[in-house]
Amino acid sequence: MAPLLEAIGIGKTYPGGTVANDGVNLSVNAGEVHAVVGENGAGKSTLMKILFGIEHPDRGELRLDGKPVSFANPREAIDAGIGMVFQHFSLVPSFSVYENVVLGSEPHAGIKFDRAKAIAEVRALSEKFRLQVDPLPPVGSLPVGQQQRVEILKALYRNARILILDEPTAVLAPQEVAELFVAIRSLVAQGRTVIFIAHKLPEVLEISDSITVMRAGKTVGQVKAREVTEQSLATLMVGREVALKVDRADTDQSRRVCAVQNVTILNERGNEVCADLSLNVHAGEIVGLVGVEGNGQAELLEAVAGLRPVAAGAIDLDGSNVVPLSVLERRGIGLASIPEDRIASGLATGASVAENLVATKLNDRRYVRNGLLDLKAIGANARKLIERFSIRVSGPNAAVGTLSGGNMQKVVVARELSEQPQLLLVSQPTRGVDLGATQFIWRSITDARDAGAAVLLSSADLSELLALSDRLLVFYRGRIVAAFLNRGDLAPETLGTYMLGLSTQTPDEMRAALK
Ligand SMILES: Nc1ncnc2c1ncn2[C@@H]1O[C@H](COP(=O)(O)OP(=O)(O)OP(=O)(O)O)[C@@H](O)[C@H]1O
Ligand SMILES: [Mg+2]
Known part of the structure; x- marks a missing residue:
């Protein structure tokens, strides 16, 4: 037939x-x-x-x-x-x-x-x-x-x-x-x-x-x-062997970089999406935020980035509260962010790859002086990052909108990791991204961690969270209901029962992983 x-x-x-x-x-x-x-x-x-x-x-x-x-x-x-x-x-x-x-x-x-x-x-x-x-x-x-x-x-x-x-x-x-x-x-x-x-x-x-x-x-x-x-x-x-896991180096995780303290966040309708939430992130560690979408993880990352107001509480970066600071001021003290919706909030699709790669650095004197763009420096920066992050593109002047999904994501990753951040916020980094690029993005994130960045990672993909995180915090209805050290013995099903609100750890059970 x-x-x-x-x-x-x-x-x-x-x-x-x-x-x-x-x-x-x-x-x-x-x-x-x-x-x-x-x-x-x-x-x-x-x-x-x-x-x-x-x-x-x-x-x-x-x-x-x-x-x-x-x-x-x-x-x-x-x-x-x-x-x-x-x-x-x-x-x-x-x-x-x-x-x-x-x-x-x-x-x-x-x-x-x-x-x-x-x-x-x-x-x-x-x-x-x-x-x-x-x-x-x-x-x-x-x-x-x-x-x-x-x-x-x-x-x-x-x-x-x-x-x-x-x-x-x-x-x-x-x-x-x-x-x-x-x-x-x-x-x-x-x-x-x-x-x-x-x-x-x-x-x-x-x-x-x-x-x-x-x-x-x-x-x-x-x-x-x-x-x-x-x-x-x-x-x-x-066309070649692909490693579907990453190796995490031993790092010194004693210095606290970010402290979220009793933070409450409201959504557009005024409902609490995060309630009295506290967590710490240390240099050299990746903290994975686990949860069904809509349980507050995304809003928390937006609040830390400065894209969403907090109704109560404090967010300390390196010991000082950043809540009053603008997005740009937070970036100035070492915050980087790979957002979930790269097309809406990470990239200007009509602009070139080179322009997108400096879009968050418009007060950086290497690229802008006296209000004038240094096109030579911007082009050189782009060529360097295209090479380093293997972005598949015809050249620095190609419009970002003509790239495939995975390559658009690489442009955001390249920009955010072009300098070593203190605190890196990552949301759904490999959604719609192919295997080779996934492997590459995972390695870029763990390299930043190994070099001392504190990383907050949110993903709907449990295998991604399990592959990358040092600790895992499970969100349910805007609260942390379970916390785990990721020692390689954690089953996705275990996380699943907490994600669906079927069980909750006691404060004692959580303590070790809430350092
Ligand atoms: N409308 C278009 N004009 C010009 N080039 C295009 C257009 N649509 C796609 N391309 C290019 O054609 C090639 C194939 O793109 P296509 O969208 O078919 O890939 P894909 O396999 O679906 O990728 P992805 O997994 O990222 O969705 C890519 O190089 C892409 O940049
Ligand atoms: Mg496609």
Whole structure:
């Protein structure tokens, strides 16, 4: 039997001259979960956009049910039974869930939009495929995991037989990933086919039947998930052996760099997101903040960075309270920050790589004197950091917005670690980042630690927290409910019970790890 969907010898060069696909082959069988993996910039999203009619190949052929097809636009792909959920959603925030799902394909009673029918259909669809979501609230009020379900429902409402998910797990907390996988299994059990892109190999091995590996615009192989290991798949992806752990040197952790003292933080609606919270970070240690997203970790890091006010308490850096200081003043005394949402708060995408690499140093006389930019010094700084942090880019003047996800993240990491910080705040450092770059970013963070930085790390990825942290603090509803020294014997499941609020340590149990 012919594969359901095939791409044969696909080539695609973007107007700027980037060869994104160079003889790509893909063969997807009906009823399977087919993963596409590869490093940042390998050409995965480009291939998916070609399958969905957004980009057009320069050469090669697509076949559906064994017959050649071409899609001039997404409408034609949808009519052929293909649906796609993008890395960035395209929902209308002020519209309700059901309005978003039926938008453009609304059921009618006579000439009127039949709302009752739309709501009933969305409910039925969400039950059928185990994509639980209330049809009524506006999409903008929902957490991202539910917004993603709305996107999937939207594709299913248009009768997608083949559903393309481009990095669906990159925005999800571990529990939400588990829920998404339930839905994906239910989809294939009911005869649908799923094409799935992800960077985290344990996820890929868990959910997929077949895996196509891309490297530098080419497909380098297709394998069965049950016939490979994480290590062999990593080697196939990167073309060399990849170490999926880091070694932590012994450091002197006696000097306290940062003390968070009885801090209370409110969110935009005035509710407490951190309550009377205290913790210390010492030179030479990484303190991992564990927790389901939304339990106060992100807000705490923002407050330390100076991006969010504290309602009560003090934050000491090197013995003096920084709460009254601005972001820039805090940076001046050695604070660096790798934020979670690099595109919104870490980078100016229209500006060049060189400009972004000095964006936080505009009062540094090496780059700006008498209000004038020293372009030569800025260019030299960029060339040095591009080399040191292996940023894949055509040159210092390329706009950051044209880089792949992993390389954008490297620009932020390079800027923040270009000088040794005293206190480093890190949030989701490797979300959407490929294996090679993950390894590199992990090493950059531990190098800063080994050189004496105090590091506060927040991540939704438990394996990342366990790999990097010296101590782990579990957040639940804005409080620390457990604390551990990370000696290598800690199981993710142990953390899980505290993360979900199922148990709490006593103050005595916490003491050793709360130094
Ligand atoms: N619209 C565009 N214009 C010019 N170049 C582009 C465009 N979109 C992607 N590219 C380039 O094409 C190459 C492949 O990009 P693509 O987005 O397909 O990679 P990817 O495998 O999805 O990477 P990631 O894992 O970072 O999402 C990259 O070098 C990228 O910079
Ligand atoms: Mg992509």
